[in-house]
Amino acid sequence: MIRKDRLETLAKALRNKGLDAIYIGPSADLEYIGGLDTLPDERVRGLMVAKDGKCFAMTPLLYKEEMVNAFGDVPFYSEWDDHEGFTDAFRKGCEHLGVVGGKIAFNDGVRAVDMLAVRDTMDIQMVNGCDILAPQRSHKDEEELDNLRKASLIADDVIEKLRCYIRPGMKERDVAKMIPEFFAEGGATKPSFQSIVASGPNGSMPHYSGCDRTIEENDIIILDIGGRINGYCSDTTRTLFTGTPTEEMKKVYEIVRQAQMAGEAAVKPGATGQDVDRAARKVIIDAGYGKYFFNRVGHGIGIADHESPYMIEGNNVPLEPGNVFSVEPGIYLPGKFGVRIENLVAVRKDGTGEALNHYPREIRICER
Numbered sequence: 001m002i003r004k005d006r007l008e009t010l011a012k013a014l015r016n017k018g019l020d021a022i023y024i025g026p027s028a029d030l031e032y033i034g035g036l037d038t039l040p041d042e043r044v045r046g047l048m049v050a051k052d053g054k055c056f057a058m059t060p061l062l063y064k065e066e067m068v069n070a071f072g073d074v075p076f077y078s079e080w081d082d083h084e085g086f087t088d089a090f091r092k093g094c095e096h097l098g099v100v101g102g103k104i105a106f107n108d109g110v111r112a113v114d115m116l117a118v119r120d121t122m123d124i125q126m127v128n129g130c131d132i133l134a135p136q137r138s139h140k141d142e143e144e145l146d147n148l149r150k151a152s153l154i155a156d157d158v159i160e161k162l163r164c165y166i167r168p169g170m171k172e173r174d175v176a177k178m179i180p181e182f183f184a185e186g187g188a189t190k191p192s193f194q195s196i197v198a199s200g201p202n203g204s205m206p207h208y209s210g211c212d213r214t215i216e217e218n219d220i221i222i223l224d225i226g227g228r229i230n231g232y233c234s235d236t237t238r239t240l241f242t243g244t245p246t247e248e249m250k251k252v253y254e255i256v257r258q259a260q261m262a263g264e265a266a267v268k269p270g271a272t273g274q275d276v277d278r279a280a281r282k283v284i285i286d287a288g289y290g291k292y293f294f295n296r297v298g299h300g301i302g303i304a305d306h307e308s309p310y311m312i313e314g315n316n317v318p319l320e321p322g323n324v325f326s327v328e329p330g331i332y333l334p335g336k337f338g339v340r341i342e343n344l345v346a347v348r349k350d351g352t353g354e355a356l357n358h359y360p361r362e363i364r365i366c367e368r
Contacts, residue, residue, distance in 0.1 A: 001072040002034045002047075002055070009136050011053040020102030021050040021094075022129045023058075025109030028304035029133045031231055036070035038063070044086040044114050047071070048093055048104075056093040058086070086114070087121045094122065105129025134308040138300055139322040144232060145346055148302070148324055151234035152344050152356035154186035154227055159238050159359050161185075162223055166215065166366045168242050172197040173211035179225055188227030192235055192305045196224035203239070203338030206295060206330060218243035220337045221366075226305060233305045235326055236357045237342035242366045250363065252289070252331050253339050257361050259283035260341040263297055263311070263327035267345055267353030273298075273315030273325075280329040289331045298326040301344060323347040324356070 010033065014022060024030045024047050026040040034047055043060040045067065056076040059067045064079060078093035080086045094100045103125045106115055115126060140148065161182045166175055179195045198208040199215045203222045215221065219242040226235040239253065263280030277297040284293045298311030301324055309315065309323055328342030343357040 001070075002074065003032075006033050006136070007049060007055065008053055010049055010133065011051055013132060013136065014049070014051040014105075017105075017132070018103065019051060019105050019127065019129075019132075021048050021097060021099045022105040022107065022132055023048045023110060024107045024129075024133075025111075025114075027107055027109030028137070028302070028307065029107050030109060031303050032133065032137055034071050035231075036067065037231060038066065038070075040109060040111075042111075043082075044080075044090070044110075046109065047074075048097060048099075050097045050099055054097055056096050058090060058093055060086070087117055090118055091122055094124070100124065103127060105132055107132070131308070137302055138308045139320065140302060140324055140346070141322065144302065145322070145324070147230045147232035148234070148344065148346065149356050151188065151192075151227060151229040151232055152236065153358070154183060154188050154229065155225055155234040155236045156357055156359040157186050158182040158225055158227070159223060159236065162225075163240055163364055164367050166221065166240065166242065168215055168217045168219065170215050171211065172199055172202070172213050172215065175215070175221075175223075176211055183225075183227035186227070188229055188234075190228055192226030192228055192233035195226075196222060196237075198222040198224075198338065200337060201335050203340075204332045204334050204336060206332055206338065206340070215242060218245070220245065220249055220339070222338055222340055224340070224342070231303050233301050233303070234356075235301055235305055235342065235344060236359065237328055237340045238359060238361075238364070239339045239341060240364050240366055244365075245363065249337065249339075252333070252337075253363055255284060255287045255289060256329055256331055256339045256341050259329040260327055260343065260361065263329060264343065264345055264353055264355060267319065267347060267351075269351030271319050271351070272317060273309050273311045273319065274313055276311040276319075276325075276327060277313055277315075280327060284329060284331060292331045292333055293329060294332075295330075297329050300325045319347050319351070321347050321349045321351070
């Protein structure tokens with residue numbers, strides 16, 4: 001059902017920004033407001049919210065039942081059939097809200113070609129609505145925090161199951177295919193994103209997407225995984241070993257572990273995303289590996305696996321209670337190996353950080 005409290009907060013934000021309405025296509029925004037988790041395709045559907053809090057649902061007949069089941073008693077459903085095209089239905093919905101000729105934002109769930117079609121058939125002023133819901137979504141309430149805690153604990157359990165499962169001789173794909181099964185066993189509805197299983201030299205690519213390498217004896221493996229509970233994501237990374245790590249591996253691992261701990265410790269009253277990034281990055285720079293850590297240290301998480309706030313240089317906005325984000329420093333040595341350790345952290349009411357992951361950060365060896 002559409003969350004009226006969230007709808008009212010959004011309507012207030014529209015008024016503050018001088019907007020008449022926002023149209024929300026299939027996206028994390030739509031799931032946040034209306035509980036509809038639907039994959040985007042060429043059929044235009046979504047929800048328009050006006051500054052007075054009224055709304056209409058835009059739906060192809062193909063998706064009508066799904067949308068009614070999700071949204072419930074929306075005052076107006078503007079329907080269209082495949083042979084008709086969507087623009088007339090879109091206009092009818094805008095007329096129902098009285099926003100024709102107004103200033104309307106569109107979120108990132110709307111295709112550019114569909115916005116152009118609306119532009120060519122209606123008198124409205126279009127603006128970028130990509131970040132309008134970001135501040136609202138970044139402040140998690142207790143229900144959301146509880147879902148994120150549960151999802152994170154399941155991810156911890158999956159890491160341990162993987163540690164007991166992984167053996168030399170397996171391919172990365174053998175490991176990757178078990179991850180959705182392990183999450184399902186723990187009660188997750190589905191993975192948060194495509195898991196990363198990066199062994200040996202593949203670990204030097206932070207978002208490695210391959211799967212063909214065979215895991216070897218005395219190997220190093222980055223596992224970046226997440227699953228969803230009640231629509232909320234987990235995201236954790238651990239670096240495991242199939243045998244005895246080399247001295248270089250142990251050295252790099254300890255630097256990353258200390259950096260991750262420093263990033264978490266930087267979450268305190270008045271801290272910013274930049275402060276968290278700098279605290280973790282300083283450890284790596286001081287150890288002489290600064291050029292091998294070339295990305296932000298973290299990102300917000302909730303219904304989407306990447307959302308506001310971001311732990312990055314230049315983000316001077318103070319962290320606030322209810323913010324939840326990753327702290328995931330890494331060192332990536334081209335052609336050799338990589339190490340990354342990641343926990344999710346929630347900002348408490350007192351401004352300090354609560355780690356949502358509890359899997360050990362010390363070196364862990366896969367069972368024989």
